[in-house]
Amino acid sequence: MRRLYHPDADGDSTWYFELGTFTVELTSRVDTVKKWIPFLYQPFRETVARPAFIDFRIRVERSASLRRWVRPQVNFYLDGFAPFKPLPARQAVPLFEWGLNWCIANQYHRYLHFHAAGVEKNGVMVILPAPPGSGKSTLAAALMQHGWRLFSDEILMVEPSTARAIPIGRPVNLKNESIDLLHQIFPQAQLTEKFYDTSKGVVALMKPTAETASRASVGAMPTHIITPRYLPGSTLSVSACRKPAAFMALIGNSFNYHIHGKAGFDTACRLVDRCDCFTLEYSRFEEVFEFFDGLCEGSRGG
Amino acid sequence: MVEALLGNPLLAMEYSDEQWDRTIRLGRSANLLARLYQLLADNDLLKAVPQKAYHHLVSASLQAQKQRSQVQWEVKLLAKELQSIGVRPILLKGGAYIYANKAAGQGRTLNDIDVLVRKEELSKIERHLKAVGWYSDKVDDYDQHYYREWTHEIPPLIHYKRQTVLDIHHNIFPVLRFRIDIDRLMDQVCFDADGVGILHLYDMIIHSATHLFFEGEFENGLRDLSDMDLLFRELKSDDWLKLKHRAQELQLARPLFYALRYCRYCLSSPIPDDIWTAKDAGTPNALQLRMADILFTRVLIPHHSLAKQPGYSLAKSMLYWRGHLLKMPVAVLVPHLLRKLVRSIPVGRD
Numbered sequence: 001m002r003r004l005y006h007p008d009a010d011g012d013s014t015w016y017f018e019l020g021t022f023t024v025e026l027t028s029r030v031d032t033v034k035k036w037i038p039f040l041y042q043p044f045r046e047t048v049a050r051p052a053f054i055d056f057r058i059r060v061e062r063s064a065s066l067r068r069w070v071r072p073q074v075n076f077y078l079d080g081f082a083p084f085k086p087l088p089a090r091q092a093v094p095l096f097e098w099g100l101n102w103c104i105a106n107q108y109h110r111y112l113h114f115h116a117a118g119v120e121k122n123g124v125m126v127i128l129p130a131p132p133g134s135g136k137s138t139l140a141a142a143l144m145q146h147g148w149r150l151f152s153d154e155i156l157m158v159e160p161s162t163a164r165a166i167p168i169g170r171p172v173n174l175k176n177e178s179i180d181l182l183h184q185i186f187p188q189a190q191l192t193e194k195f196y197d198t199s200k201g202v203v204a205l206m207k208p209t210a211e212t213a214s215r216a217s218v219g220a221m222p223t224h225i226i227t228p229r230y231l232p233g234s235t236l237s238v239s240a241c242r243k244p245a246a247f248m249a250l251i252g253n254s255f256n257y258h259i260h261g262k263a264g265f266d267t268a269c270r271l272v273d274r275c276d277c278f279t280l281e282y283s284r285f286e287e288v289f290e291f292f293d294g295l296c297e298g299s300r301g302g
Numbered sequence: 303m304v305e306a307l308l309g310n311p312l313l314a315m316e317y318s319d320e321q322w323d324r325t326i327r328l329g330r331s332a333n334l335l336a337r338l339y340q341l342l343a344d345n346d347l348l349k350a351v352p353q354k355a356y357h358h359l360v361s362a363s364l365q366a367q368k369q370r371s372q373v374q375w376e377v378k379l380l381a382k383e384l385q386s387i388g389v390r391p392i393l394l395k396g397g398a399y400i401y402a403n404k405a406a407g408q409g410r411t412l413n414d415i416d417v418l419v420r421k422e423e424l425s426k427i428e429r430h431l432k433a434v435g436w437y438s439d440k441v442d443d444y445d446q447h448y449y450r451e452w453t454h455e456i457p458p459l460i461h462y463k464r465q466t467v468l469d470i471h472h473n474i475f476p477v478l479r480f481r482i483d484i485d486r487l488m489d490q491v492c493f494d495a496d497g498v499g500i501l502h503l504y505d506m507i508i509h510s511a512t513h514l515f516f517e518g519e520f521e522n523g524l525r526d527l528s529d530m531d532l533l534f535r536e537l538k539s540d541d542w543l544k545l546k547h548r549a550q551e552l553q554l555a556r557p558l559f560y561a562l563r564y565c566r567y568c569l570s571s572p573i574p575d576d577i578w579t580a581k582d583a584g585t586p587n588a589l590q591l592r593m594a595d596i597l598f599t600r601v602l603i604p605h606h607s608l609a610k611q612p613g614y615s616l617a618k619s620m621l622y623w624r625g626h627l628l629k630m631p632v633a634v635l636v637p638h639l640l641r642k643l644v645r646s647i648p649v650g651r652d
Contacts, residue, residue, distance in 0.1 A: 023354070052318070052319035052320050052323060053319045053320075053322060053323045053326075053352065053354045053355060054323060055354065055358070057327070079327055079330070079331070079606075080331070080606065080607060081331070107358075107361060108357065108358070108361050109360065109361040109364045109365065110357040110360060110361060258368065259364050259365055259368045260364065261367075261368070
């Protein structure tokens, strides 16, 4: 990632970064953005000075007028267009992350986007489809810290023609209790400060591991579809999931399945056909790690 | 840049990455990306587009195709619903281009489906649609009054489940200022087996021109111009004079004049020279024409900082007021604006 200053602007910073297949430009003069964006995106590949083609040109900027002093707000702009209402200035960093998610999910349909997390290790690529609040971000963050490569904690992209999963490896969006929990278990994990009172509660962002960032342009063929559910106090229980149910879990959690039409249906069918499908109930990470590492060994043996 | 490409797609072969970057930005802000995709595909030029830009074009095209099938389906449902009360709707603008499979319907996206019906059938239609799942979110008495009294449409109807927005018109222009002989327009409508009506090609062009050049908003001005450009390209050589006569018959020669002029100017539309130079009732005088050139060329652009010229904001607001004055006499306009102003001041709310 490279940081460039506009020569004439007062205090504006502009960053260019390559995230997998995307080239993103971010311009902001908001202090928390200047502090945390270089921290979060530091592991990603440096780009040439100024890329010729930019997929998403984003600006995060304080609202003008009286709002500058009274309960300051920030706006998100995609190339001059504001898709959201402004948020309190303290939430500038999460706003950028959510906004970039929106850009990818709503404006870019080269890939099928499933509302799912994805992780990979030694050629075992697991899709974790689940609705918001099911703990998939937490699980994905834990697996990443445990040595798995993160594809995404939110938008899993699959190329329609090949059914290949394409990583974006963005910072992980952690919410509420999971922030302290993960920090305890993985003291080496690098997190931003906590952002309070967002629409999702308390939010902190976890920096992607070097493994995740350095291979952000290397795709993988999915091998497993595992629908996770966090059940407090439970011991790990894995049950086979019937293919039609796995299919519905996938397409029921998709952002642009309807836009891809038949190609979307065919791709989801191929995924379900070639993957082993499970549902997983868990409460303790050690058990989850054992299970996931078992998947890897199984694949090496077979 | 987008205009140049729409006028001459072959330019795609020479564009650099930077030019594509700008083209995608401008095309997106003008709602023309899907149309650009279609044009390049038709001319077998997609292979000339760099990968990164290509994916943005495909994304827009996929979205437009999805909407296309939604519109076709929605129109069928609507026609069936209205058939049960003996009404045949006439489609206008984007919905019509898509339904009638026009080139202007390729890569066309829309926010609402516009239909035209006879004024005397309006209340029957509204009552029926409201009984089968459509509602209006303009609940305010003044809004309701405004629409019914002073415009040529009823407040938009929204389908409770599909969220489709339906605009039902009984004329193609607000009825207050001057009469447009709507019966003459309806005489030339062609209905298909499903009971869906489409305006004659000439009338389609004249309506689109009237809409663009008499209304005061140009958010999608370039897109509308491109629609007309594609409709013009359907005309055969002996159609041009007939089109002009038709506009005179409907007393809408002026907007047609502007449409011909700015389609040729902005998008290099192939308007025959004799049509271009001929003077008739629609030709403005020299002063009007200079003014029109200054104003319209500033707003018939992608509304993006890359494309705005000096004077853009002034031209935009002058045309906005012109649009209002064309629609309403001052005696109606002033109280209306005062009312809007008063209502825009928030009372006791944070």
